[in-house]
Amino acid sequence: MKKVMMCLCMVAGLTSIANATNGMKVIGVGPVQRSMGGANVGLPLDSAVIITNPAGMVKFNRRLDIGVTYFVPDVSYKAHSTAGMITNDNVNISSDSSPSFIPAFGLVLPIDKKFTFGLGAYGICGMGVDYKKNLYLNKTYTEYQFMKFAPAIAYSVNDKLSIGAALNLDYATMEYEAGTVAEVAHDDGKAYGIGFTVGALYDATDKIALGFAYESKQRFTDFRFDTSGGRDKMDFDQPQSFTFGLGIKPSKKFRLAFDVSWIDWPQTNGKNKPVYTKNRSGATAWNMNWDEQIVYKVGAEYDLNKKVTLRAGYNYGKNPLDSSRAFENISFPAIAEHHITTGLGIKLKKNLTLNLSFMYAPKVSFNTANSAQFIDSAETEMSQYSMSMGLAYTF
Secondary structure (H helix, E strand, C coil), X not given: CHXXXXXXXXXXXXXXXXXXXXXXXXXXXXXXXXXCCCCCCCCCCCCCHHHHCHHHHHHCXXXXXXXXXXXXXXXXXXXXXXXXXXXXXXXXXXXXXXXXXXXXXXXXXXCCCCEEEEEEEEEEEEEEEEECCCECCCCEEEEEEEEEEEEEEEEECCCCEEEEEEEEEEEEEEEXXXXXXXXXXXXXXXXXXXXXXXXXXXXXXXXXXXXXXXXXXXXXXXXXXXXXXXXXXXXXXXXXXXXXXXXXXCCCCEEEEEEEEEECCHHHHCCCCCEEEEECCCCCCCCCCCCCEEEEEEEEEEECCCCEEEEEEEEEECCCCCCCCHHHHHHCCCCCXXXXXXXXXXXXXXXXXXXXXXXXXXXXXXXXXXXXXXXXXXXXXXXXXXEEEEEEEEC
């Protein structure tokens, strides 16, 4: 357990800003899930199912998966203001945000023939921009990141059905300096949260499996910001979601996965949210007004030989933004929609596998405007790529 806790501390230390993919959520955790486009609920492939569908843990013997994703977003915007609230009117401004490191850690330990225990630590979601002085004659800087620690248990009901549950112990950080020069900086906000994930996995036949997972609303303590104008507090949770998954095994070498997820963004990022519960600095209220999001995921895995497994995937989710919330859309540009993924697993030893993956989200643009915010027109653009590497050890 000392070694496990050391690994968890290392994982937490790796967490950095991770820009949005499906809204604020990463498309998958760890190199295997990411290379499959995030599809996994009906086809468990590694210990990352601890937080996506804990029922899938019964498919594994003792194993440890560790990994890290190097994430690079390319984000920019241009805006026009007849009121003169743009330093460089209608000029393209690029974000100076640094690349991110997203950690993944999962441990699966069967207890007996019926029960399996799991423990995971994963970077789940995040976003942010770092724009120089321009919008409202001020810089626009935002950063949000969310780490989840999850002890989990799975139970094999019979040869076909398994169920599972994970306790979500959450940690998030947030800071921003955005809006007019009258707005004060909100630095070093931290919050702790709790929630749960439950799931089921049913083997309809030896070739077809059905999966279901529900993640509850993640309820956080208020973020606290000690500003120059006094202490501000903000209520900012993460939303509930449902996922249905289908796993198909046409042959011993070939496997397919299909997932459909519903994310209830209005629950936490909706109208007039997030909310200040205390606003001593007089900061302007946020109103992200995000819509619900349906995400489609598909992945394929093929054993090329006894040592090499090839993977590929695709992930699509229409962005949940409200085009009338111009300032919020520039500050939190969750506009990525299409994600193309690929990867492979290389068996280094009988019990040790190296997993690699690559993700590319092609450039997408989003037009927005709000004259009440003195932004007559604006366009924000984003593309992304990531590279992931991890080791899977069975023992």
